[in-house]
Amino acid sequence: KIGRKFFVGGNWKCNGTVDEVKKIVNLLNGAADIPPKDKVDVVISPPFVFLSQVKSSLRPDLSVAAQNAWVQKGGAFTGEISAEMLVNLGIPWVILGHSERRLLLKESNEFVADKVAYALSQGIKVIACIGETLEQRESGQALKIIAEQAKAIAAKVSDWNNVVLAYEPVWAIGTGKVATPAQAQEVHADLRKWLKTNVSPKVAESARIIYGGSVSGANCVELAGQPDVDGFLVGGASLKPEFTDIIKAGL
Ligand code: PEP
Numbered sequence: 001k002i003g004r005k006f007f008v009g010g011n012w013k014c015n016g017t018v019d020e021v022k023k024i025v026n027l028l029n030g031a032a033d034i035p036p037k038d039k040v041d042v043v044i045s046p047p048f049v050f051l052s053q054v055k056s057s058l059r060p061d062l063s064v065a066a067q068n069a070w071v072q073k074g075g076a077f078t079g080e081i082s083a084e085m086l087v088n089l090g091i092p093w094v095i096l097g098h099s100e101r102r103l104l105l106k107e108s109n110e111f112v113a114d115k116v117a118y119a120l121s122q123g124i125k126v127i128a129c130i131g132e133t134l135e136q137r138e139s140g141q142a143l144k145i146i147a148e149q150a151k152a153i154a155a156k157v158s159d160w161n162n163v164v165l166a167y168e169p170v171w172a173i174g175t176g177k178v179a180t181p182a183q184a185q186e187v188h189a190d191l192r193k194w195l196k197t198n199v200s201p202k203v204a205e206s207a208r209i210i211y212g213g214s215v216s217g218a219n220c221v222e223l224a225g226q227p228d229v230d231g232f233l234v235g236g237a238s239l240k241p242e243f244t245d246i247i248k249a250g251l
Helices: 018-030 048-057 083-089 099-104 109-121 134-138 142-154 181-198 201-206 220-224 243-247
Strands: 006-011 040-045 063-066 093-096 125-130 163-167 208-212 231-234
Touching: 006 093, 006 163, 006 208, 006 243, 018 048, 018 243, 040 093, 048 063, 048 083, 083 109, 093 109, 109 125, 109 142, 125 142, 134 142, 142 163, 142 181, 163 181, 181 201, 181 208, 181 220, 220 231, 231 243
Parallel strands: 006 040, 006 231, 040 063, 063 093, 093 125, 125 163, 163 208, 208 231
Antiparallel strands: none
């Protein structure tokens, strides 16, 4: 994993109140055992309405991400948040293509890819999520589906320095049914091979591929030990004290 710094994202999804946000931020700010920034990238993703609160109160060695951004320049798009607004607020990262948006809000591979390209064009770094459903896995299509999702993104990305790929099997998200380390490693290795053939050997070597899906304090160390697992995108457990254990899992 030489050259690929461990990366841990905390996706709070649609959760939190002002008081709960304060509590989580205080917990992270008080955690003495979070490794320094040159060892691990930690990116917290609260809902839009709490971004300013988190950004202004969170310790400076931890970073902040939005959970979505509009696909083009802002304007007459009621209810949307533009990349320009995130830039204006100083939000460095955005999560795009999360399966909850792909499935519930019908975001297509192309729409996600356009969002990735637009966010990058505005200087925002992207956590781009891909992953198969249970049905797709059981019918032997997992790798094909993941390659299609990656292909759509790769077609619109020229600079991979600011992209982290998150492999999140849908059947493992919020279910407590975590992929085994071998299952995660298999897909991550395959994705890296795909990048080598379809993007470049250099990108394949340097791009971080993180795993998401029921990561917890109990399973993170074994997953982090896999050679192609470069970190995690954490949902449920990112709201709990065990998140700091997950942050340390790669060391
Ligand atoms: C996620 O929301 O990206 C996620 C992986 O959720 P959970 O950890 O709760 O499965």
